[in-house]
């Protein structure tokens with residue numbers, strides 16, 4: 285087990301700082317009803333059909349020229365929307381293509397000069413892709429095994445910035461983008477409203493046109509936000525990154541565990557599973573000598589043995605020479621075998637982009653393969 289000096293500070297779990305407000309809202313962060321509301325507030329004569337046409341053109345079709353709409357809405361209305369809103373995307377600084385698995389990591393620059401990332405992930409089905417999205421610049425959660433956590437939190441991304449990243453990746457994909465996962469930089473539930481709004485745009489028929497069930501939001505376990513999410517009845521898939529069922533160990537690996545107990549987290553998971561049915565997915569970042577021992581299996585069974593689960597195992601990706609190490613095959617297999625006692629699906633998830641530092645836990649918005 286790797287010992288690390290000093291206690292890891294508790295993350296700041298108050299909502300992250302927002303981007304400075306813009307005077308003109310960005311259409312990329314809107315659903316038709318949002319554009320309608322803007323129109324009402326600004327005295328612009330726009331109905332719901334016109335709002336659908338505008339957003340279908342800008343987001344679904346990815347065409348930012350409002351004057352080139354195939355289904356015209358009248359020049360005066362186009363001019364009013366053009367004058368009162370924005371539709372700018374993010375600047376792409378670099379694209380890093382992984383030669384092994386063909387995933388592509390995008391490094392974006394925002395209007396304030398900050399950087400974030402997204403990753404295009406090839407799916408098993410040929411010609412289909414998913415996009416791994418960031419929800420914040422940096423992250424406040426300080427998970428010990430994660431490069432983003434070591435950056436600290438700069439600020440939240442706004443819904444239009446999240447959607448803009450998605451659109452750039454989608455529009456360059458050599459096939460169909462059929463899913464999105466919030467597993468990039470940031471803790472999605474630490475930027476709750478913006479992530480829910482962005483996911484709603486991505487799943488809107490006039491937006492990203494992705495099925496809500498194909499959008500996954502992954503959290504380290506912000507218990508009140510999980511409860512809120514359950515109460516609000518969103519259709520996106522929620523998963524919890526657990527990685528240890530032992531209280532002290534989880535606190536060391538994931539300081540957020542110092543804020544809410546494992547029992548509180550388990551209760552929120554139980555509540556969510558009961559409300560949604562089906563299996564609840566917990567992710568487990570597998571670290572050699574850290575969280576693969578029989579005590580973890582016993583603790584997980586005691587904690588969530590009564591909940592229909594799916595356990596996703598993900599190999600740790602720590603680029604530091606003295607960092608957490610991947611479990612050798614024999615250690616991982618022994619852990620998977622021991623987990624069979626839970627009688628739930630145990631799935632090994634392969635993380636893409638290790639050559640280009642776009643794999644889970646490696647996004648730090650600073651690294652280029654040319655730096656090596």
Ligand code: SF4
Nearest residue numbers: 423425427430433470
């Ligand atoms: S694993 Fe996720 S929540 Fe934890 S520090 Fe990294 S980005 Fe943040």
